[in-house]
Amino acid sequence: MKPQTTPRLVLIDDPLSTTSEAYRVLRTNLHYANPDAPLRRILVTSAAPTEGKSTTVSNLGVALAQTERSVLLVDADLRRPILHLIFNQRPSPGLTSYLAGEGSFQAAIAKTSIPNLSLVPSGRIPPNPAELLASRRMREFLDAAVEKYDVVLLDSHPILPVTDACALAAMMDGVVLVVGSGTTPEGAVRRAKEQVEAAHGKIVGVVVNRLETKSDGYSRYYRYYGKQKKPVK
Numbered sequence: 125m126k127p128q129t130t131p132r133l134v135l136i137d138d139p140l141s142t143t144s145e146a147y148r149v150l151r152t153n154l155h156y157a158n159p160d161a162p163l164r165r166i167l168v169t170s171a172a173p174t175e176g177k178s179t180t181v182s183n184l185g186v187a188l189a190q191t192e193r194s195v196l197l198v199d200a201d202l203r204r205p206i207l208h209l210i211f212n213q214r215p216s217p218g219l220t221s222y223l224a225g226e227g228s229f230q231a232a233i234a235k236t237s238i239p240n241l242s243l244v245p246s247g248r249i250p251p252n253p254a255e256l257l258a259s260r261r262m263r264e265f266l267d268a269a270v271e272k273y274d275v276v277l278l279d280s281h282p283i284l285p286v287t288d289a290c291a292l293a294a295m296m297d298g299v300v301l302v303v304g305s306g307t308t309p310e311g312a313v314r315r316a317k318e319q320v321e322a323a324h325g326k327i328v329g330v331v332v333n334r335l336e337t338k339s340d341g342y343s344r345y346y347r348y349y350g351k352q353k354k355p356v357k
């Protein structure tokens with residue numbers, strides 16, 4: 125696999141771009157996805173690697189924080205964590221420190237330079253990520269997180285190679301599936317969706333990442349909920 129560049133916070137670097145606007149549209153769509161009970165725990169995942177989960181979750185986190193909501197971003201990708209690099213933080217202590225009983229909830233949290241946005245980095249990479257993420261302690265972590273923050277956003281490992289994200293899906297209010305445009309076969313996306321649903325997760329949105337756009341050279345995304353499939357803009 126070729127080396128990746130660290131995902132970009134386009135909402136900070138280029139807030140007026142069409143890509144930044146697309147993330148704001150995603151924020152609004154998620155807000156209206158369940159109007160009676162706002163989605164407060166959201167997992168971002170994908171079928172296969174490198175489809176754009178970390179890029180999406182980071183920019184969505186910034187977009188939400190910019191509306192004065194307190195946001196906690198959690199790096200629950202315990203195999204290829206990257207959120208600490210995007211936000212210039214140390215990787216540890218973090219989620220695994222808390223899950224292993226090595227520190228308090230508060231000790232796992234880092235403040236970012238972005239107002240209203242805090243981060244829980246992954247912590248040290250453990251030998252047993254799936255078990256840790258499915259644990260009672262993980263549920264306790266999420267309960268503590270929603271008590272203190274308006275929205276809790278989780279980055280995760282892709283669905284198809286391992287079970288980590290499925291274990292988390294049932295603990296969430298909603299799951300956003302990121303699909304890399306032109307990279308992932310339709311069958312793989314369908315299998316990922318089925319696995320999330322079999323794990324009692326609720327898919328609340330699909331982000332199609334890396335669609336070519338002539339305006340700013342980065343990405344635009346389209347989304348659909350349920351059976352509806354139409355471009356956002």
Ligand SMILES: Nc1ncnc2c1ncn2[C@@H]1O[C@H](COP(=O)(O)OP(=O)(O)OP(=O)(O)O)[C@@H](O)[C@H]1O
Nearest residue numbers: 128129130131173174175176177178179334342343
């Ligand atoms: N819309 C985009 N336009 C341009 N580059 C992008 C876009 N989305 C992601 N990338 C780049 O693609 C690479 C993979 O993105 P990202 O790390 O967000 O994917 P991921 O799904 O989190 O990957 P992994 O499975 O390794 O966790 C990064 O180098 C990122 O900068």
Ligand SMILES: [Mg+2]
Nearest residue numbers: 177178201206
């Ligand atoms: Mg990632």
